[in-house]
Each structure stands twice: as C-alpha cells, then as structure tokens.
Amino acid sequence: MTLSTGNPLLDDLGIRVVEWRTGHCEMEMEVRERHLNRRGRLQGGVTATLLDAACGYAGLLREGDSEPGDAATITLTVNYLGKLGHGRLRAVGRVTGSGRSIYFASGELYAPDGALAATAQGSFKRASLASPGA
Numbered sequence: 001m002t003l004s005t006g007n008p009l010l011d012d013l014g015i016r017v018v019e020w021r022t023g024h025c026e027m028e029m030e031v032r033e034r035h036l037n038r039r040g041r042l043q044g045g046v047t048a049t050l051l052d053a054a055c056g057y058a059g060l061l062r063e064g065d066s067e068p069g070d071a072a073t074i075t076l077t078v079n080y081l082g083k084l085g086h087g088r089l090r091a092v093g094r095v096t097g098s099g100r101s102i103y104f105a106s107g108e109l110y111a112p113d114g115a116l117a118a119t120a121q122g123s124f125k126r127a128s129l130a131s132p133g134a
Contacts, residue, residue, distance in 0.1 A: 009016050010053055013046065017057065020068075023095040025057040031086045039075035042084035048111060051120035052076050054093030059124055070127035074102070079119045087112030 002015040005027075013035070019026040029035075029050055037043045050074055060068040093107040103126050109118040 005053065005057075007053070009049070012051070013049065015050060015053060018090075020057060020061060022061045022063055023058055025054050025093045026061075027054045027057070027091045027093075029089050031084065031089060035087070037121075040085060041047040042089075044078075044080065047080065047084070047118050048076065048078045048120070050089065050091045050117060051078055051107045051109055052122065054091035055107040055120055055122045056093070056124050058093035058107075059095045059098065059103040059106050059126070071103075071124040072127065074123040074125050076120060076122040080117075081119065082111065082115060084111055084117050089117070 003020060005011055005015060005017055013029065014032065015027050015029045017025065018028050027050060031042055035042055035046045054070055055075060055076070059071060062069065089112065090110045091107055092110070093105050095103050095105050097104040102123060104123050107120040108116055111117045
C-alpha cells in the first residue's frame with residue numbers, strides 16, 4: 001500500500017508513505033540521478049529530508065483522531081553511517097516519547113540491501129488548533 005504524503009516537496013522527491021499508524025511511519029524513495037551529489041552519492045539533504053519526514057509523520061496520527069494532525073520540526077540530528085547511491089531506500093520513524101504538544105521520534109534509513117545507512121533523532125511540535133494565519 002502506498003499513501004500520498006500530502007506534502008508537495010516530499011511528493012516531488014518521490015517519497016511515498018508505505019506504512020502509517022499511531023507512533024510509526026515507514027516511507028520509501030527510489031533514488032534517481034536528480035537526488036545525487038557531484039560524487040554520485042545520495043545528497044545529504046535528501047537523506048535528512050527523508051528521515052525528518054518519517055520521524056515527523058510518526059507523530060501525526062494519534063489514538064482517537066480520524067485525520068492526521070500537523071507538526072513542525074524543532075530539532076533533528078542525523079547520523080550518516082554509509083554511502084548511498086541508486087536503489088530503493090526505506091526510512092522508518094517511531095515516536096519515542098510524547099507530551100501534549102511536543103513529541104520525540106527516532107528514525108533509521110535502510111539501503112537497498114537492508115544495511116543501516118543513517119539514523120536520526122528529533123523533536124516535533126504539534127500544530128495549534130488555531131486557524132491558519134492566526
């Protein structure tokens with residue numbers, strides 16, 4: 001099952017939600033030439049974006065909610081463990097702690113061969129229920 005992210009940047013990068021439930025989100029992306037740096041490796045910003053999205057989306061579905069909420073990244077630390085090139089990547093984000101408006105998540109990025117390629121830890125602030133622009 002593939003779900004839309006509802007985010008134009010993620011959609012443009014080719015990032016797709018493949019599993020999403022309360023406290024957990026998995027996303028995949030097929031690496032293309034446009035995602036690579038001058039050395040032919042995955043651009044670090046794409047890695048960070050994929051992990052940020054998986055971690056952030058993991059906290060958007062809460063028990064009892066019929067629709068996902070919205071949140072903003074407060075902090076994100078990415079640890080790059082290996083070089084990546086072409087192939088399908090999988091990012092897994094999990095909520096590790098949560099309060100009323102702030103939640104914490106960790107994530108792993110897996111290479112096409114299943115090797116751990118990067119990790120992330122972040123904190124996220126759930127959006128206010130106030131109307132946009134308020």
